[in-house]
Amino acid sequence: MLYSDVYVKEPIDKIAEDWDFMNEKVLPRFFGFRPVGDNVYGIRAITHETQRTLGSEKHTPMDMAKNRRNFEIGPQGVVIVPRTPLTIHVTRHGTPHRTEFLFGYWHVNDKDEIIIPLPATDTTPPHLVIVMGHPKDNETDRIACYCHQCGSLVFLRELVTGTIGFQRFFQWEHETVREYNSDPKFRTCWDCGHINPVAYTAFPTRDSPEERESRMKW
Amino acid sequence: MVGKPQQPARTAAIQAPELSYTRRMAEAPTGWQQRGDYAIWGGNRTAEEAPYVLHEWCAEGVIPIPHRTGRPIMHRIAKGTPYHVNRLFGFWIEHDVDAIWLEAPAEGSSHYTLMVGGTTGTPSNTASLFVCPKCAAQFGRESALITHQRYSLFLNSTLHRVRAFNADTELRTCPKCGGVHPPTYGFYANDDTAQERSAREVG
Numbered sequence: 001m002l003y004s005d006v007y008v009k010e011p012i013d014k015i016a017e018d019w020d021f022m023n024e025k026v027l028p029r030f031f032g033f034r035p036v037g038d039n040v041y042g043i044r045a046i047t048h049e050t051q052r053t054l055g056s057e058k059h060t061p062m063d064m065a066k067n068r069r070n071f072e073i074g075p076q077g078v079v080i081v082p083r084t085p086l087t088i089h090v091t092r093h094g095t096p097h098r099t100e101f102l103f104g105y106w107h108v109n110d111k112d113e114i115i116i117p118l119p120a121t122d123t124t125p126p127h128l129v130i131v132m133g134h135p136k137d138n139e140t141d142r143i144a145c146y147c148h149q150c151g152s153l154v155f156l157r158e159l160v161t162g163t164i165g166f167q168r169f170f171q172w173e174h175e176t177v178r179e180y181n182s183d184p185k186f187r188t189c190w191d192c193g194h195i196n197p198v199a200y201t202a203f204p205t206r207d208s209p210e211e212r213e214s215r216m217k218w
Numbered sequence: 219m220v221g222k223p224q225q226p227a228r229t230a231a232i233q234a235p236e237l238s239y240t241r242r243m244a245e246a247p248t249g250w251q252q253r254g255d256y257a258i259w260g261g262n263r264t265a266e267e268a269p270y271v272l273h274e275w276c277a278e279g280v281i282p283i284p285h286r287t288g289r290p291i292m293h294r295i296a297k298g299t300p301y302h303v304n305r306l307f308g309f310w311i312e313h314d315v316d317a318i319w320l321e322a323p324a325e326g327s328s329h330y331t332l333m334v335g336g337t338t339g340t341p342s343n344t345a346s347l348f349v350c351p352k353c354a355a356q357f358g359r360e361s362a363l364i365t366h367q368r369y370s371l372f373l374n375s376t377l378h379r380v381r382a383f384n385a386d387t388e389l390r391t392c393p394k395c396g397g398v399h400p401p402t403y404g405f406y407a408n409d410d411t412a413q414e415r416s417a418r419e420v421g
Contacts, residue, residue, distance in 0.1 A: 001282070002421065003351050006280045007280055008281050012284060019293055021292040022289065037297065038336035038340075074237045086243040086244055087242050088239075089239070090254065092236055092239070095238060111336075118324075121290070121323055122288060124290065127290065129320065133337060
């Protein structure tokens with residue numbers, strides 16, 4: 001190759017041990033979301049056949065179920081977004097989105113998200129790669145709950161992650177989900193009166209019994 | 219005299235904002251797409267074709283990022299790092315925002331995605347340059363402010379750069395060691411001259 005005479009002789013692992021985020025030694029850092037440079041990264045293994053085994057010990061905390069569905073809300077209402085392997089999907093900022101069995105609320109953020117499902121190889125399970133911009137200044141992440149019956153917004157909380165830092169997200173997520181679940185008034189639709197099911201966080205191991213029950217259903 | 223109130227000009231239908239975008243990596247070539255805060259390129263190479271290889275520049279020389287390992291590879295190109303993908307574009311690019319290189323094996327092919335961005339308004343200041351294959355010195359740097367001009371304009375402009383570079387030995391002469399950079403190629407293989415095609419095949 002053209003530049004082979006000027007290749008750095010040192011192995012790349014010695015120059016930057018985290019040069020490959022998919023490397024088995026590096027990948028565990030991205031089980032949640034990890035800000036690196038201008039982006040926040042998440043990498044999930046898809047190792048569960050169904051949601052029934054989510055949270056079990058032999059899997060990593062945020063492994064995903066193969067039977068999950070992904071949703072976005074647009075002008076036509078809720079739409080299912082297929083997760084076809086080797087497909088680049090960009091969820092634009094401001095679009096409410098949710099993954100069934102993984103997190104039981106709608107995430108609405110000010111940054112675009114790129115989602116790429118990768119197929120299994122001989123040595124690795126299928127994965128889902130998520131890349132989203134690192135929020136800055138007054139950019140936010142929001143947790144929203146919409147009425148399952150009529151689609152009205154029943155609950156909304158906002159974290160200014162651009163100022164406070166994205167690393168605070170999951171602690172805030174846990175607190176916010178617990179707040180929503182703490183009182184049926186939050187879950188009762190102001191418009192149609194429907195009482196919505198409890199929400200759940202992205203960590204199945206933290207589920208209360210009623211959150212677990214909810215995770216199995218929606 | 220009071221006339222009839224003026225009617226407001228008929229307004230064009232307001233286009234609904236794009237909520238999401240989907241593209242198959244297996245489609246070839248996908249070319250570049252500007253979606254929100256990202257410029258995204260996708261492509262693939264069969265096992266019979268020579269692979270694309272990402273190269274990064276550093277003070278000690280050029281680092282070839284490992285490829286075709288049999289499993290996915292995701293590599294972050296930090297902003298301010300010149301990079302080059304051989305057989306894809308024959309010059310070097312440096313952004314003011316991070317980029318991400320993803321290679322995934324599937325169905326006997328290597329599938330690639332290059333994502334540039336993450337910060338609102340970027341990539342904005344993007345440079346194209348050349349690197350001497352004899353001493354790794356950078357030369358011929360040109361910066362372009364592309365904030366409001368879309369990324370494709372930058373890419374289109376690089377073909378003119380490459381052609382001027384190929385036509386002038388002086389432009390291809392390294393100011394540090396005097397080595398002459400061989401002719402190179404632009405981003406779009408379909409636009410290649412015979413000389414550019416030969417350079418692309420060498421890689």
